[in-house]
Amino acid sequence: MPKVLMKGNEALAEGAIIAGCRGFFGYPITPSSEIAEYMARKLPKLNGVFVQAESELAAINMVYGGASTGQRVMTASSGPGISLKQEGISFIAEAELPCLIVNISRGGPGLGGIQPAQSDYFQATRGGGHGDYRTMVLAPSSVQEMMDFAVTGFELADKYRSPVMIMAEGTLGQMMEPIIMREPVTKLPEKPWAVTGCRGRKPNIINTLHLSAEYLEERNHHLQNKYTSMALNEKRAESFQTEDAELVVVAFGLMARIVKKAVMEARQQGVKVGMIRPITLWPFPDEAIRQAVNSAKRFLAVEISMGQMIEDIRLAVAGRAPVEFYxxxxxxxxxxxxxxxxxxxxxxxxx
Amino acid sequence: MANVIIFAGGFGSGKSELVLNYAIRKREQSDRVVLADLDLVNPYFVSRDIRKTLENMDIRVVAPSGELSFGDVPNIPAEIIGLLRQENDMIIDLAGDEVGTLVLGYLSRYIKDRYYEFYMVINPYRPFAQDLESVTELKQLLEGAAHIPFTGIVSNPNLLGETTPEIIRAGHEKVRGYAQEMNLPIRLLTVESKFHDALVNQYGEILLGINLYLKPDWM
Structure with missing residues (x-):
């Protein structure tokens, strides 16, 4: 297949379509808007649904509704919009509805600016909404991965019946790279729990209100077991020249690509330096870090923020080496x- | 010769880099070059980024300035209408798609009084430029928003860092097909400067070698 020159946002949108996503509900915000624009152009031609909702709150609840029917659906926004969607994400997590939520992140707090940032790390990995829930978070670092991770994101969402987030810096959403198109996914998983009309069977009910304390606790244990299983099976990281590294730099997203260039440069000067790039931000790939502690004397977190992922690095290092920040x-x-x-x-x- | 040249096209068709190069080239022949950056839609990677360099070359840059340059709100620089009524060589960079071209609809009444060219920039490797149907649809949308018809096409076939002379040739062939069907002349074929010498014999005077100014070198 010949390559196509795509913007990160377009590649992500096309990746979602390739994964079988036929429902997009959103409210535009820079630097994520091209995802909505792309979906608005393409979904109607594919018998899909595009709704520009009246607000982020409405959009995320439309995602709840769409996912309840068993369809692959998504939304996309940037930090301030994702903040507004937190309540809905908490509901989606408890209702166990698979969907894709995309944050093309910009600098905050508040309205902040529209320039790229990674300062929504806490929001993404801790989940800004209420209750004991987790959201799996994937951090692509190239336009190709914007497409690939959209497919992976939907697969993981269905596998665990859970919302999955893709978080990428604004620059990655906006920049263009030649990419290889993927073949469309033709076989989607069965969803016997979905609300599809109950003629001839017991009704399926999607609900998050559990007034019985015992049942609420049972639900929470059920969710926790699921998160434990995600943490066991889904941690992803890329390690680069860490085997003999005395200094290990940790960075994610587009930032990791920049760090890799710097690491290669420093290696040429004889410095024993390596890099770990978390691909899943939650579950955080702590084993990769722990493995590196055996040779590394020191870690350096590089983030486009005031220092958020550094806390997860410190938890993984567990005091065995100092962790610095840039x-x-x-x-x-x-x-x-x-x-x-x-x-x-x-x-x-x-x- | 036209003294207002306007570039429009789909998102990411390569307008901003082209416009910068065009303005710098024009400066060799004219000392009244005005570059109007009317990308009101998206301030990532737009030509106002290298404002200083241009101003040092005595090219007047009309673009949202200071804090507003990252304003994320439509912002039409007030001096644009005054400048359209003066003698100068003006080059206008519009944002992508019909939303980006809307501003030209507003300015078209002033532009019609000038001798202008209105070019559609096409990179056939972009997602919405892969077939005649999409390109024709875009052309109609852009002209509808602009209130003036295109006078020519700029062929800009590239895959950024992965471009080769073969990719340029194959892409340009595709654009020639579109141009013929839409009954528009190809005015320019833009390629990165390093390919110029390899292609100049084949394409002659429509070939324009360009340098990339907006892309950070780590991308």
């Missing part, structure tokens, strides 16, 4: 900047 916000650090930071630490520590 971050910007609204401004994506370039490889030179990261290289300088690596060299500064290497010289100071004598690596």
């Amino acid at each position: 971050g910007r916000i609204g401004i994506t650090p370039n490889p030179e900047e990261i290289y300088q930071e690596i060299m500064r630490i290497a010289q100071r520590e004598g690596y």
Whole structure:
């Protein structure tokens, strides 16, 4: 298949269509809007449904409704919009409705700006909504992965009957790269729990209100077991030259690509440095970090935020090595900047 | 020769890089070059990023300035109408798709008084430029929003870093097919400068080598 030149947002939208998504409900916000625009152009031609809702609250509840029918459905927004959707995401988690939620993230807090950032890490991985729930979070680092992860996201969502989030910096949504188109998914999983009309069978009910304390607790144990299973089976990370690394840089998303360039540059200067890129932000790939602690004397978290993922790195390192931080916000650090930071630490520590 | 050149097209068809190069080239012949960046839709990777460089070359840049350059709100620089009524060589960069071209509908009454060219930029490797039907649909939408018809096509076949002379040739062939069907002349074939020498014998004077200014080198 010949390559196509796509924007990250377009690739993600096309990836969702390839995965069989036929329902998009959203409210536009920079830098995510091209996802909605792409869906608005394409879904009507595919017998799908595109609704620009009156608000983010409405959009996420439409996702709840659409997912209840067993269809693959999604929404996309940016930080401020995802904040508004938190209540709905909590409901979707408890109702165990598979769907895809996309955050093309920008700088906050508040209205913030529209420049790229990763400062919604806490929001994504801790879940801003109420109750004991988790959302699996995938962080792509290329336009190709924007497409691929949309497919993976829907697969994981169906596998666990759970909302899955894709979080990518605004730059990744906006930048263009040539990508290979994937073949459309033709076989979708059966969903016997879906609300599809109950002639000849017992009605399926999708509900999140459980007034009996015992049943509520049972539900929570059920969800926790599911999250434990996700944590056991779905952690993903990419390790780059960590085997003998004395300094390990941890970065995700597009930032990881920039870090990789800096690591390669520093290696040429003889510095034993490596990189770990968490691909799932939740479940956080702590084993990859723990493995690196055996040789690493020090870690460096690089984030386009004031330092959020660093907390998960510290939890994984468990005090066995110091974890330093380098971050910007609204401004994506370039490889030179990261290289300088690596060299500064290497010289100071004598690596 | 036309002294207002307007570039429109689908999102990500390559307008902004082309416009920068075109303005810089024009500066070699004219000392009254005005570059109007009317990308009101999306301020990521747009030509106002290199405003300083252009201004150092004595190219006047008309674009949302200061804080407003990342305003995320439609913002038409007020001086644009005054400049359209003056003698100059103006180059206009519009945002993608029909929403990006809407602003031209508003300005068209002033533009009709000038000798203008209105070009549709096509990169046949982009998702909505892969077949004649999509391209024709886009052309109609853009002209409807602009209130003026296109006068030519700019062929911009590329896959960014993965472009080769073969990819350019195959893509340009596709654009020639569209141009013929839409009855519009191809005015320019834009390629990265490094391909210029390999292609100049084949394509001659429509070939324009361009340098990429907007893409950070780590991308």
